[in-house]
Amino acid sequence: MSAELMKGNVAIAEAAVRAGLEAYFGYPITPQTELLEHLSKRMVELERVFVQAESEVAAINMVYGAACAGARVMTSSSGPGISLMQEGLSYIAASEVPCVVVDMMRGGPGLGNIQPSQGDYFQVTRSAGHGDYHPIVLAPASVQEAIDLTFEAFDLADKYRHLVFVVGDGLIGQMMEPAVMPEMRPIRPRPDWAVSGKDGREKHIITSINLGAERNEAANLRIQDRIRVIRENEQRSLEWNIEDARILVVGFGTAGRVALSSVKMAREAGLPVGLFRPITLWPFPEKRLAEIVDGGIQAILVVEMNAGQMIDDVRLVVGHDVPVSHYGRLGGAVPLPDDVLHEIEKIAANIGLTATAMAG
Amino acid sequence: MVTREQELVRTVVYKHPEALEDVQTHYCPGCTHGIAHRLIAEVVDELGIQDRTISVSPVGCAVFAYEYFDLDGVEAAHGRAPAMATGLKRVWPDRVVFTYQGDGDLAAIGTAEIMHAAARGENITVIFINNAIYGMTGGQMAPTSLPGQRTKSSPMGRDVKIAGYPLRMSELLADMDGAAYVVRRSLHSVREIRKAKKAIRTAFMTQISGLGFSMVELLSSCPTNWGFSPPDALKWVEENMVPYYPLGDYKVIEAVKALE
Ligand SMILES: Cc1ncc(C[n+]2csc(CCOP(=O)(O)OP(=O)(O)O)c2C)c(N)n1
Ligand code: SF4
Numbered sequence: 001m002s003a004e005l006m007k008g009n010v011a012i013a014e015a016a017v018r019a020g021l022e023a024y025f026g027y028p029i030t031p032q033t034e035l036l037e038h039l040s041k042r043m044v045e046l047e048r049v050f051v052q053a054e055s056e057v058a059a060i061n062m063v064y065g066a067a068c069a070g071a072r073v074m075t076s077s078s079g080p081g082i083s084l085m086q087e088g089l090s091y092i093a094a095s096e097v098p099c100v101v102v103d104m105m106r107g108g109p110g111l112g113n114i115q116p117s118q119g120d121y122f123q124v125t126r127s128a129g130h131g132d133y134h135p136i137v138l139a140p141a142s143v144q145e146a147i148d149l150t151f152e153a154f155d156l157a158d159k160y161r162h163l164v165f166v167v168g169d170g171l172i173g174q175m176m177e178p179a180v181m182p183e184m185r186p187i188r189p190r191p192d193w194a195v196s197g198k199d200g201r202e203k204h205i206i207t208s209i210n211l212g213a214e215r216n217e218a219a220n221l222r223i224q225d226r227i228r229v230i231r232e233n234e235q236r237s238l239e240w241n242i243e244d245a246r247i248l249v250v251g252f253g254t255a256g257r258v259a260l261s262s263v264k265m266a267r268e269a270g271l272p273v274g275l276f277r278p279i280t281l282w283p284f285p286e287k288r289l290a291e292i293v294d295g296g297i298q299a300i301l302v303v304e305m306n307a308g309q310m311i312d313d314v315r316l317v318v319g320h321d322v323p324v325s326h327y328g329r330l331g332g333a334v335p336l337p338d339d340v341l342h343e344i345e346k347i348a349a350n351i352g353l354t355a356t357a358m359a360g
Numbered sequence: 361m362v363t364r365e366q367e368l369v370r371t372v373v374y375k376h377p378e379a380l381e382d383v384q385t386h387y388c389p390g391c392t393h394g395i396a397h398r399l400i401a402e403v404v405d406e407l408g409i410q411d412r413t414i415s416v417s418p419v420g421c422a423v424f425a426y427e428y429f430d431l432d433g434v435e436a437a438h439g440r441a442p443a444m445a446t447g448l449k450r451v452w453p454d455r456v457v458f459t460y461q462g463d464g465d466l467a468a469i470g471t472a473e474i475m476h477a478a479a480r481g482e483n484i485t486v487i488f489i490n491n492a493i494y495g496m497t498g499g500q501m502a503p504t505s506l507p508g509q510r511t512k513s514s515p516m517g518r519d520v521k522i523a524g525y526p527l528r529m530s531e532l533l534a535d536m537d538g539a540a541y542v543v544r545r546s547l548h549s550v551r552e553i554r555k556a557k558k559a560i561r562t563a564f565m566t567q568i569s570g571l572g573f574s575m576v577e578l579l580s581s582c583p584t585n586w587g588f589s590p591p592d593a594l595k596w597v598e599e600n601m602v603p604y605y606p607l608g609d610y611k612v613i614e615a616v617k618a619l620e
Contacts, residue, residue, distance in 0.1 A: 054476040061440035065447020197412035207435035
């Protein structure tokens with residue numbers, strides 16, 4: 001199949017349709033609205049379920065209902081809407097039902113603006129709701145990656161009966177890039193555990209209440225067991241120019257993409273710099289990062305479109321062995337390759353690396 | 361010849377409904393939640409829909425309703441039962457989906473969800489237990505608490521200057537074009553309970569016939585938090601709640617009338 005020019009939001013929506021999305025519930029918010037608009041047409045055309053809910057609170061609880069019924073289901077939003085969904089997300093995680101949530105992050109806090117941001121990293125990776133759990137969080141940096149990860153998100157959700165986030169920043173949602181769509185997959189049968197009417201079997205109950213400390217602890221431990229397996233099996237990342245690198249730049253999504261340009265510029269100038277781009281924000285790709293750092297990294301620069309959130313996860317991996325610094329733009333501003341290059345040069349000078357020394 | 365006694369033995373006049381589990385509930389003595397459960401279960405039996413009915417329990421005293429119905433079921437977040445039911449029903453259009461909600465759940469925190477479910481004409485059935493109080497959290501003022509009613513959070517009586525006025529949900533929802541059947545009944549006497557059962561049956565029939573949103577509001581008692589004996593609580597429903605919340609049919613579209 002040949003590549004077609006596609007807008008990120010539309011590409012994600014269509015990828016979900018091709019992955020066998022049965023139901024979508026959402027509420028308009030920039031910068032993800034094209035996603036909802038695309039589905040308002042496509043889902044109806046295909047005689048699947050599309051409902052524009054009265055709020056994100058309602059949308060996520062509709063998702064919860066459809067997920068309990070075993071349907072492949074998705075919603076999408078941005079910061080303010082994701083904040084409203086927190087309670088529902090927590091019920092979904094506690095009930096161990098699968099669903100996919102797209103968060104096109106915008107500048108916060110508050111109403112902030114509609115410019116691209118990565119300010120919701122903590123919100124999505126820590127729990128996205130009250131209680132003890134982590135969703136799986138996938139972070140594409142291009143339209144093609146957004147398609148591939150969305151397509152796969154549904155399988156991951158099913159496999160672990162868990163909440164899966166696809167997070168972009170406004171840029172991923174709004175930009176046009178050539179990309180290839182996967183073939184349409186048939187809608188999968190509803191799983192055995194679904195609520196469907198008890199028809200000739202024992203009744204099925206899906207609930208998140210567990211009265212008594214022991215019962216609720218047991219339920220929590222079951223979730224933690226699954227989370228441990230996810231952490232073991234699903235860490236993903238991409239890397240560039242790692243082999244002889246002494247400085248490692250770490251960034252995800254758009255920030256990772258910008259940082260790649262800077263790394264290439266630094267290489268041209270003869271600096272030994274590599275890039276590490278996490279694809280899964282949770283589980284954070286700690287195993288691979290630790291290996292790379294052990295291979296001779298002397299300093300790390302974390303580039304984000306926030307005040308420093310993923311840097312905490314990087315620090316958890318490297319501890320005090322290697323100095324870690326941060327370069328971030330806030331509130332909807334996107335870092336420029338030249339600015340990141342400048343940061344790299346400063347770090348190189350600090351640790352006594354010079355381009356000429358390298359060239360020699 | 362068959363004696364009258366033998367005849368009675370042959371005719372079942374009372375039995376435990378199939379759709380109701382044979383377990384002890386956690387409801388207080390004299391609470392009308394149990395009556396409402398039984399009526400729903402009897403209707404499910406009579407309509408033969410036990411195998412394809414899904415219950416949506418609320419947050420409130422009825423949070424464990426799913427343990428008492430022998431039906432597939434889910435437990436919603438506080439107030440969100442109509443949204444959850446929407447998700448279930450849209451992907452299982454041939455199943456029967458009902459929510460069971462208290463007044464805090466339906467008329468305070470979940471007002472947006474119930475209004476929009478009705479406005480969309482969502483083909484679900486809502487059983488609305490109006491007991492004019494927050495039962496589960498120990499007796500605070502509900503959106504439906506009467507003016508002057510003493511509760512834990514209106515200890516001097518509901519002062520409408522501070523707390524505003526109660527919501528009459530049946531009247532409000534009847535106004536929605538998507539609502540097909542909206543009625544208010546009461547559980548304070550045998551006669552009213554009979555009428556309530558008939559209404560619940562019509563509400564389920566409305567859904568089964570694909571006619572749109574149906575709701576039965578049931579005026580109910582909370583002897584524990586009102587601080588009355590069970591009989592006095594029923595009297596309080598009749599004497600104080602019924603005048604404020606008149607019983608009756610607030611919306612019955614023609615197609616539903618044809619069902620009856
Ligand atoms: C988001 C949220 N807010 C508050 C609560 C606490 N809460 C539990 S039940 C309840 C009130 C229930 O009252 P009602 O709906 O009238 O039902 P009843 O218990 O009287 O049957 C409240 C406020 C909660 N569980 N979740
Ligand atoms: S607290 Fe009130 S509503 Fe709740 S079970 Fe007891 S009597 Fe019934």
